[in-house]
Amino acid sequence: MLTPVTDTDGAPFWEYAAQGELRVQACADCGELRFPPRPCCPHCQSFAAEWRLTSGRGRVWSYVVPHPPLLPDYAAQAPYNVVMVELEETPRIRLVGNLVSRAGASLDSLDPERVRIGARVRVVFPEGGLPQWVLA
Amino acid sequence: MTVAGLKDATAIVGIGQTAFAKRLPEDEKTLACRAVLAALDDAGIAPGEVDGLASYTMEETDEVELAKAVGFGDLTFFSKVPYGGGGSCATVAHLAGAIASGQASVGVAWRSRKRGSGPRPWTNTTVQLPTPAQWTRPFGLLRPADEIAMLARRYMHEYGATRDHLFNVALACRNRANQNPAAVMYERPLTREMYMTSRWISEPLCLFDNCLETDGALACVLVSKERARDCAKKPVYVHSVAQGLPAQHHGMVNYWNDDPLTGPAWTAARQLWKHADFTADDVDVAQIYDAFTALVPLSLEGYGFCGRGEGGAFTEQGALEIGGRLPLNTSGGGLSEAYVHGFNLINEGVKQLRGTSTAQVPGAATCLVTAGEGVPTSALLLRS
Ligand SMILES: [Zn+2]
Numbered sequence: 001m002l003t004p005v006t007d008t009d010g011a012p013f014w015e016y017a018a019q020g021e022l023r024v025q026a027c028a029d030c031g032e033l034r035f036p037p038r039p040c041c042p043h044c045q046s047f048a049a050e051w052r053l054t055s056g057r058g059r060v061w062s063y064v065v066p067h068p069p070l071l072p073d074y075a076a077q078a079p080y081n082v083v084m085v086e087l088e089e090t091p092r093i094r095l096v097g098n099l100v101s102r103a104g105a106s107l108d109s110l111d112p113e114r115v116r117i118g119a120r121v122r123v124v125f126p127e128g129g130l131p132q133w134v135l136a
Numbered sequence: 137m138t139v140a141g142l143k144d145a146t147a148i149v150g151i152g153q154t155a156f157a158k159r160l161p162e163d164e165k166t167l168a169c170r171a172v173l174a175a176l177d178d179a180g181i182a183p184g185e186v187d188g189l190a191s192y193t194m195e196e197t198d199e200v201e202l203a204k205a206v207g208f209g210d211l212t213f214f215s216k217v218p219y220g221g222g223g224s225c226a227t228v229a230h231l232a233g234a235i236a237s238g239q240a241s242v243g244v245a246w247r248s249r250k251r252g253s254g255p256r257p258w259t260n261t262t263v264q265l266p267t268p269a270q271w272t273r274p275f276g277l278l279r280p281a282d283e284i285a286m287l288a289r290r291y292m293h294e295y296g297a298t299r300d301h302l303f304n305v306a307l308a309c310r311n312r313a314n315q316n317p318a319a320v321m322y323e324r325p326l327t328r329e330m331y332m333t334s335r336w337i338s339e340p341l342c343l344f345d346n347c348l349e350t351d352g353a354l355a356c357v358l359v360s361k362e363r364a365r366d367c368a369k370k371p372v373y374v375h376s377v378a379q380g381l382p383a384q385h386h387g388m389v390n391y392w393n394d395d396p397l398t399g400p401a402w403t404a405a406r407q408l409w410k411h412a413d414f415t416a417d418d419v420d421v422a423q424i425y426d427a428f429t430a431l432v433p434l435s436l437e438g439y440g441f442c443g444r445g446e447g448g449a450f451t452e453q454g455a456l457e458i459g460g461r462l463p464l465n466t467s468g469g470g471l472s473e474a475y476v477h478g479f480n481l482i483n484e485g486v487k488q489l490r491g492t493s494t495a496q497v498p499g500a501a502t503c504l505v506t507a508g509e510g511v512p513t514s515a516l517l518l519r520s
Contacts, residue, residue, distance in 0.1 A: 004270035062290035065339035074276045082277045096272045
């Protein structure tokens with residue numbers, strides 16, 4: 001499986017995720033949330049940032065079901081879902097992820113028939129892995 | 137010179153292309169040379185007169201390699217445009233600006249690609265994985281088809297667009313390719329049943345929603361309108377040009393805008409129409425970037441052919457066919473002629489306005505050509 005190749009701006013997201021926290025970058029001056037992370041605030045141009053804990057709840061904004069040809073690790077689990085989740089507190093903050101049956105389950109663990117736009121979901125964190133989503 | 141001063145100041149006077157196929161024996165550099173020489177021959181201009189070049193940043197043949205191989209003169213302008221298929225029309229736009237402002241007198245734009253026989257770009261995870269792909273690739277959103285399918289699903293959900301609407305796009309392109317002996321899909325018809333029963337690539341996109349994988353190269357030659365009058369072929373004037381990168385856009389996964397369904401087409405369109413003497417209603421034929429069928433309804437809305445959310449319904453009742461409201465991708469486009477990062481759409485626009493297309497729209501005098509939607513894009517209005 002592919003693991004994130006992080007940059008200076010993105011590294012904190014993955015470090016918090018490894019600790020079981022879904023945090024989003026926010027401007028320390030004007031308070032606006034922003035994603036993906038970046039060096040300064042597009043609203044007030046401040047370089048002061050903080051990482052705000054989210055509720056970990058959201059809704060499915062859209063989703064796809066990829067079929068091969070895919071990279072081998074992914075082809076082995078295809079067809080699987082990839083969802084885009086908009087966060088409950090700030091819908092324009094959207095995160096790409098996978099809707100699974102339980103934390104740590106494979107990408108194809110949830111019947112694709114159960115994935116719906118608008119479905120309520122919550123984040124889960126498999127041991128040391130990427131954040132995943134389950135139906136709330 | 138103002139942007140408005142670009143209006144009809146330059147013209148495309150030569151076009152060239154190689155064969156298109158899943159696999160061609162020659163390398164990209166050789167194909168580039170052949171396409172460029174064919175375009176210059178079409179224009180009746182000697183290679184030694186070329187002093188301006190433009191291509192895509194993804195183009196593998198460097199200016200220096202091309203220049204020394206085909207025998208260009210001293211080059212005084214060269215430019216490359218990023219974001220893959222979003223750059224196609226901007227290569228012509230950059231040359232138009234350079235020629236109109238006196239930085240060059242004979243400009244060549246080109247694209248050469250071996251996508252049919254070469255590896256898929258998305259399989260190179262070393263190149264693909266760093267920012268911004270850290271937010272998408274690890275979750276199995278691996279390919280451009282997956283990235284665009286995400287927008288397509290939301291678009292279909294929000295506006296009631298259907299797979300039949302996407303099929304209308306695929307069919308119009310295929311029908312035109314069936315008329316074009318140079319097209320990969322010449323003499324290979326598509327039916328609704330074939331479409332509806334084809335394999336999925338990334339649901340909701342199936343095999344026929346995806347462009348071809350093609351080897352091939354194309355080029356065109358630009359000069360000032362004054363010089364164009366003395367060229368061998370009927371000039372096709374560059375009426376208006378635009379690039380577009382919307383606020384808060386993010387590569388090909390523009391999921392983080394306030395409104396991801398109003399993509400770069402909307403930004404490019406505002407700039408394009410600002411300086412044009414005519415409107416979308418006056419466009420006789422359109423070459424709209426079609427790496428994926430779903431990009432077409434989004435572009436129809438962005439460029440003003442219909443209202444927000446109406447792009448799917450616009451494709452109904454043969455609107456995109458010859459004789460329809462807006463004949464589309466009359467060479468077969470990326471879906472059915474060749475996928476060479478959209479450059480074939482530029483050359484086909486020129487053929488329509490010369491009156492030499494294999495699917496000629498009678499009396500066509502205006503043509504919109506667009507570059508990749510979903511990525512930072514560009515567009516041209518051409519007129520005869
Ligand atoms: Zn701020």
